[in-house]
Amino acid sequence: MTxxxxxxxxxxxxxxxxxxxxxxxxxxxxxxxxxxxxDHSSMRPWRLIELRGTDRDRLGxxxxxxxxxxxxxxxxxxxxxxIAVVASYRKSDKVPRWEQEAVASGVAHVxxxxxxxxxxxxxxxxxLYTRSKAxxxxxxxxxxxxxxxxxxxxxxxxxARLGRRKGVDARHHISRMPREASIPEPKRAGxxxxxxxxxxE
Ligand SMILES: Cc1cc2nc3c(=O)[nH]c(=O)nc-3n(C[C@H](O)[C@H](O)[C@H](O)COP(=O)(O)O)c2cc1C
Numbered sequence: 001m002t003x004x005x006x007x008x009x010x011x012x013x014x015x016x017x018x019x020x021x022x023x024x025x026x027x028x029x030x031x032x033x034x035x036x037x038x039d040h041s042s043m044r045p046w047r048l049i050e051l052r053g054t055d056r057d058r059l060g061x062x063x064x065x066x067x068x069x070x071x072x073x074x075x076x077x078x079x080x081x082x083i084a085v086v087a088s089y090r091k092s093d094k095v096p097r098w099e100q101e102a103v104a105s106g107v108a109h110v111x112x113x114x115x116x117x118x119x120x121x122x123x124x125x126x127x128l129y130t131r132s133k134a135x136x137x138x139x140x141x142x143x144x145x146x147x148x149x150x151x152x153x154x155x156x157x158x159x160a161r162l163g164r165r166k167g168v169d170a171r172h173h174i175s176r177m178p179r180e181a182s183i184p185e186p187k188r189a190g191x192x193x194x195x196x197x198x199x200x201e
Pocket of ligand 1: 011014125149
């Protein structure tokens, strides 16, 4: 069994974490490793923003502004460190936006795995306000950038109950291509209908 297989199998999300958090220097090592995900044309279409201390209150205020509530949401206070994941789309004729978003998402997944393996509790969170103007402004998003949510990071609480995770039955998620004969041909059917309609005119 490889280290990666074991790390992925044993990871879980931690919705409750303690006040301990990795330092900026620790993050640099993990982020640099996570940045090694497959990346079409090596465009690095992502960046991360660390939110610590009162940054989290600023996010709380932006969330409430976005949702039309007064004051500050306490949601960001659920962890001592939030890592905002930003897709920073680059101009390209070759690599469309969806591919660039896939890269940013890959970085977030790998980073959360590395944090988990390093002993930190992580959960990826979003909300309907994730792509609101107020939240984008608070993060200083510029140009063509979009948030993919936040990795909430903290210490794994001691004596936490290790909730069981359902395994994934791979057989339901991997198959071969359908047999050609079984593929409906909507285009051809559409063309035939049009021809028929023309003839009837
Ligand atoms: C893009 C994305 C957004 C998510 N947003 C939330 C969220 O807002 N709240 C939440 O409880 N879980 C959210 N999750 C799911 C958790 O991160 C976590 O994967 C889920 O609770 C399952 O737990 P597990 O990772 O231990 O299997 C999100 C996951 C992804 C990938």
